[in-house]
Amino acid sequence: MKRKQLKFVVGAVVIILTLAYLAYSGYQEGNAYYQTVSELYASKDQAYTRRLKVAGDVVVGSIQHDGKAINFVISQQDEKTKQVVSLPVKYVGTDAPPDTFIDRAQAVVEGQLGHDGVFVANKMQAKCASKYEKEAAAGVRKS
Secondary structure, three states: OHHHHHHHHHHHHHHHHHHHHHHHHHHHHHOOEEEEHHHHHHOOOHHHHOOEEEEEEEOOOOOEEEOOEEEEEEEEEOOOOOOEEEEEEEEOOOOOOOOOOOOOOEEEEEEEEOOOOOEEEEEEEEEOOOHHHHHHHOOOOOO
16 A cells, blocks of 8 residues: 555656646746846846847838848937937747837837847737827827
């Protein structure tokens, strides 16, 4: 009887450890540090080892479709130096880009910075901050 109990306990421990490992690795995969473009460059070598979320405005004329990948550049003004900092992005996600992904839209990309300086993103969100400004200029009012 003790041998069966030992097998049961060992099997239960293996299953629990496997589930704990899968939960931890899933959490690590979903965990991403949010940074601005200038903070990304300031973090230097740490930026290559972390999964990151980076936000910025899509630079006009930078969107290029290359097969399954979309290459574009996001930029952001550094609050301290007031300089505009740019980051080339390659979106390789499986989802189609959002409808609001256009020039001057604010984009939030999630992925990793490559050693070539290109941020490889597998998730992307975009919003058009100027949408309501354009409607107001055209005389459209929301009720």
